[in-house]
Amino acid sequence: MSKFVGQRVKRTEDPRLIKGLGHYVDDIRLPDTLHVAFLRSMYAHARITNIDVSEAMNTPGVVAVYTGRDLGEKIGPVPCAAALPDLKVPDHRPLASDKVYFVGHPIAAVVATDRYAARDAVDLIMVDYEELAVVVDPEEAAKGGAVVHEKFGDNVAYKLTAGEGDIDAALASADKVIKQRILNQRLAPIAMEPRGVLARYLPGEEELTVWSSTQIPHLLRTQLALMIGIPENKLRVITPEVGGGFGSKLNVYGEEALLGWISMQLGKPVKWIETRRENMASTIHGRGQVGYIEVGCRNDGTITGLRYNVFADLGAYHQLLTPAIPTLTGLMLSGCYKIPAIQINVTGVFTNKMATDAYRGAGRPEATYVVERAADLVAAELGLDPVEVRRRNFPKPDEFPFKTATGLFYDSGNYEAALDKALQNADYARLREEQKRARDEGRIIGIGVSTYVEICALGPSQAMPAGGWESATVRIEPTGKVTILTGASPHGQGQETSFAQIAADELGVDIGDVTVIHGDTSIVQYGIGTFGSRATAVGGTAVYIAIERLKEKANKIAAHLLQADISKVVWDENGFNLEPEPAKVAAGAGVPEADLPAGQAPGASLPEPQIEGKKSLSLQDIALAAHLAKDLPPDMEPGLSATYFFEPKNFTFPFGTHIAIVEIDRETGEIKFQRYVAVDDCGKVINPMLVDGQVQGGIVQAIGQALYEEVVYDEQGQLVTGTLMDYAVPKAAMLPWFELDRTETPTDVNPMGVKGVGEAGTIGATPAIVNAVVDALSPYGIRHIDMPIKPENVWKIVNQQS
């Protein structure tokens, strides 16, 4: 058994965080920093006829006020990386100039000596608006009427059809075709740390440093360099501690470019920290799909075809991946089933709202919800147990790699094993008996099952807009300490620990001797970032392979120093040994402390490696020899480090089964969890404690979508859910105890067999919960109910019919 990998290792990042000593963007203090506050549109759609900033400018402490007209085209457009045929792309600048297109659209930026003064001055800017017709509902937007962007003539940003198999024939020849309107409501990601930017331009060095709370420091650097017009090698992006992202910080925002630009104008550091109200209105939202499904089946429950006609509510502008999110929905419409014909027809529409984009799961929760609701609709139509419908449509383990009608190859899977384990853990048969008894007693209990598969470890570069690889540098310093530079930029997932676990095992060092550095583009080689459940499966693999490369070099040095043929030098956790038997000089696991002469600082001359007579060399001996470089094999570079850019050959496809058991309060319509059972298969587990944490957090966001959360705009496009008072983020007391378990099906997509787990809970759980509520309400003739399932709606169903 590995010493670290697979163990519940406590996180190395925690001590600073539990003491309040970590540094998020707003915790970084630079002398003479100016503070920025934004004036944002209070209208969803309006022409700006006049802006008067004179009073704001005269406020004490105010240094500058910038409007969209001041800015013109000095900063390039906010980028959209989604390449879709005939996509309409509106010109999206950091500040509105002639028109505003959504509530929260930034109009002016005030720069002042403190944040209170900046916000005071925002209130003194006078804007004259001429209100324009507003479009909020995506289906209405597609039909015509009010137009968001006049120059496009209509609101359809793109149309896309995908899928394989003859869907018309499949539906025509099916025993039953079931139709259902399906809603994936708009959600707000709500990272607990709102966005924040600190920018500092040094006019002498001509260098701009941008601290931003982002998931993608390197991609952000490239895009900001292009937007601001500064050479990329004069721009440094640093992501300090990031207080959650969930996709909302997988983006390039106008504010990030604007802050950099303002710092260059003023030659001083400038800081903007998003308020929660701004975060609700002006940070991307997720989901926002209204669709119509047609599912065809045979009378035995075999699903023969699935069509999904969907209106994707894009909002007023494209952010980085806005139009691409529904394409991920299309890819995952087969779920974990053999469905011979699948078709998705996407109509992406502009509305006078904030952009939607990647929110935990990003298109896949929508697909899973569609497929898992479809499976239950089939079961209800045919009077079959939902579990049996699922079983009937699973590909068997020997059918992998399994090709879907959406064009994917699922590399590995054993769906029935996860299902069986979950059924056993939940004691499904007994639950059904109890449900029957409870119904006889007048209680309303529902059992919901979801068997999901997700697409993770994004992904091969061919399938990604800006590279799907990830990078790592692993370095052994002269004193034997190990430094890892990862291009993935974790922000809560715990890779400082899990990558150190990998390194500690592979290098035979103590985990405390490994430091993982990330999120600084001037220190870390180019990387892609943390999203799409990719950091460990792609970034961790890069670390793993870099270590292998480093050990190859170390092995050559060891053979040279031991004056042996390389074939006679064997690695074990203590180092490189001349003989296979573990004859040890340096005993013990970790790398021993550098044997520096007493009283000598490490900065002084390094000690000579003691090689003579040894039959075994620790990595520390080799690292020292590699840096002293006095006795290396001919033509070998000094130093001991390796960099690897890992390009995955495929996505990974984690899967599992989630089972929710709910009881409905007849008097109030309230939905209470009785139990929640989940079995997830994310392949090889590096740290089970971190995996549990990811799954639990993911499930709670799914519970949020199923039961509580909804971004609401009224018909004038006013954001009704603009604070945490109105937007219901789940609280501790609303939630059940999660009974988690795992299966482990290997994958050969990467050498460690890691699949990714960051989004599993959010993808797998939502339909389980809705299926449970629908199951509870099935005696009332209910086959579907839209999210979020509010007690009010449940109460109406129960009390109209009882």
Place this chain on the structure above:
Amino acid sequence: MKKAISINVNGTPHNTEVEPRMLLVHYLRDALALTGTHVGCETSLCGACTVLMDGQAVKSCTIFAVQADGSQVTTIEGLAQNGELHPVQEGFWERHGLQCGYCTPGMIIAAAQILERNPNPSQEEIRHGLEGNLCRCTGYQHIVEAVEYAAKKS
């Protein structure tokens, strides 16, 4: 017009002149450079800014610094004593009670208050006690376990 206030923070007295409208959380963060207390919503809904004021857990984003005049404030930086982690801090580390860490200082302060009032809370009581604090990462289960760990420990 600035007003002189005297606040004892983590055992150290501070005499400062502040604007009457300065929030306690900005006083702690900007005037005293104690940045462990976070701002998450500015409306006392998320609890990231929770500190102890005269022993009561309060949300420092909706209290003016002048209202804390003469009081004793404990922030996350002052919870550990003589280099020893508070049992709740230890519990969060042991039980993986945090991911991104942003809600954590407020969550730990709130949890410490729960245990002070009820040394052996049930899971339900812990969950109820944490209703004023939002966490978006953990799903709370490990936080509940962290508080249970601390209860056993203290």
